[in-house]
Amino acid sequence: MINVDLSQLRFxxxxxxxxxxxxxxxxxxxxxxxxxxxxEDGAAGLELFQTTSPDIVIxxxxxxxxxxxxxxxxxxxxxxSSNPTVPIIMLTGHSEKRKVIEARDAGITEFLCKxxxxxxxxxxxxxxxxxxxxxxxxGGFYGPDRRRFSNPLYKGAERRAGAISDEQKxxxxxxxx
Amino acid sequence: MADYEIVKPKVDLRKKIKILxxxxxxxxxxxxxxxxxxxxxxxxxxxxxxxxxxxxAWDMVEKKDMTEESLDKLFRSAxxxxxxxxxxxxxxxxxxxGSLCELIERIPNRENLxxxxxxxxxxxxxxxxxxxxxxxxxxIGKELVAELGxxxxxxxxxxxxxxxxxxxxxxx
Numbered sequence: 236m237i238n239v240d241l242s243q244l245r246f247x248x249x250x251x252x253x254x255x256x257x258x259x260x261x262x263x264x265x266x267x268x269x270x271x272x273x274x275e276d277g278a279a280g281l282e283l284f285q286t287t288s289p290d291i292v293i294x295x296x297x298x299x300x301x302x303x304x305x306x307x308x309x310x311x312x313x314x315x316s317s318n319p320t321v322p323i324i325m326l327t328g329h330s331e332k333r334k335v336i337e338a339r340d341a342g343i344t345e346f347l348c349k350x351x352x353x354x355x356x357x358x359x360x361x362x363x364x365x366x367x368x369x370x371x372x373x374g375g376f377y378g379p380d381r382r383r384f385s386n387p388l389y390k391g392a393e394r395r396a397g398a399i400s401d402e403q404k405x406x407x408x409x410x411x412x
Numbered sequence: 413m414a415d416y417e418i419v420k421p422k423v424d425l426r427k428k429i430k431i432l433x434x435x436x437x438x439x440x441x442x443x444x445x446x447x448x449x450x451x452x453x454x455x456x457x458x459x460x461x462x463x464x465x466x467x468x469a470w471d472m473v474e475k476k477d478m479t480e481e482s483l484d485k486l487f488r489s490a491x492x493x494x495x496x497x498x499x500x501x502x503x504x505x506x507x508x509x510g511s512l513c514e515l516i517e518r519i520p521n522r523e524n525l526x527x528x529x530x531x532x533x534x535x536x537x538x539x540x541x542x543x544x545x546x547x548x549x550x551x552i553g554k555e556l557v558a559e560l561g562x563x564x565x566x567x568x569x570x571x572x573x574x575x576x577x578x579x580x581x582x583x584x
Binding site: 240243244265266267327 | 415418421422423426429432433441443444448461495499513
């Protein structure tokens, strides 16, 4: 695993359970991060997000006031968010496929199922930093590119509505110049 | 024109980090695990706190009956235990809490929720923590998990909607 110095990064933990917050903070501090702020619900999390400009957000899913999914949508809002491309790690007890897809479609960057381990959390944090993904705005979606890998063998239709081919792009560029 | 847009992240975090050479002797995962080891002296007490919250939520169900509010509190508490019991060294309690969550989540019609089986789950979680049954291969604990899991699955299969209407339930 690649070792990264995280000492210059700011983390925000949004988790309603006191004990779990303490566990996550201990791990993050153990990784070498110094600046860690905590919120115990989605509303407080959003406020801290706007005021402290964290570099990485770690949020639970199921919380009072509003959930981690709602919080993610607010942090991804291009109109009102202070950093709509912030990496968001969703930490949750839900492992069902439909939940993972729901979280991904809300715009999370990484998904981590509890029980939490130092190795798994570090891998998610490091991936956000070392392999940052481009963001995509398409239809109602705004978040990290959901295609982590391009498949050269894919022969189906382009699923992004209105997507244009490379040839068309090239033609458009020529016209523009 | 394409109706999608590719956007580069606002902040390039690679500029704020340093990749450390292996020779640095720094192992962030090992450091974090050591810190967790130090923290673990609290885990027994923390689990007892969680069980007290679960018991309180159950008392509310008994007192107010199975209202959305009281079941939500019970679900929330069980969900917390499901998520953290393994980390805190009580995996069996986590499995039982998971089964309790399944019951509440997958039987949307509250009238069909088996109150006695919910109660047995709460009692079992309390017993596991009280008896400090930490090992996953604890014989009695394992049997308890299997028995409650089987009973729950039986009831869920009877009352869970056949269509995927779980998408419409509010529990997360």
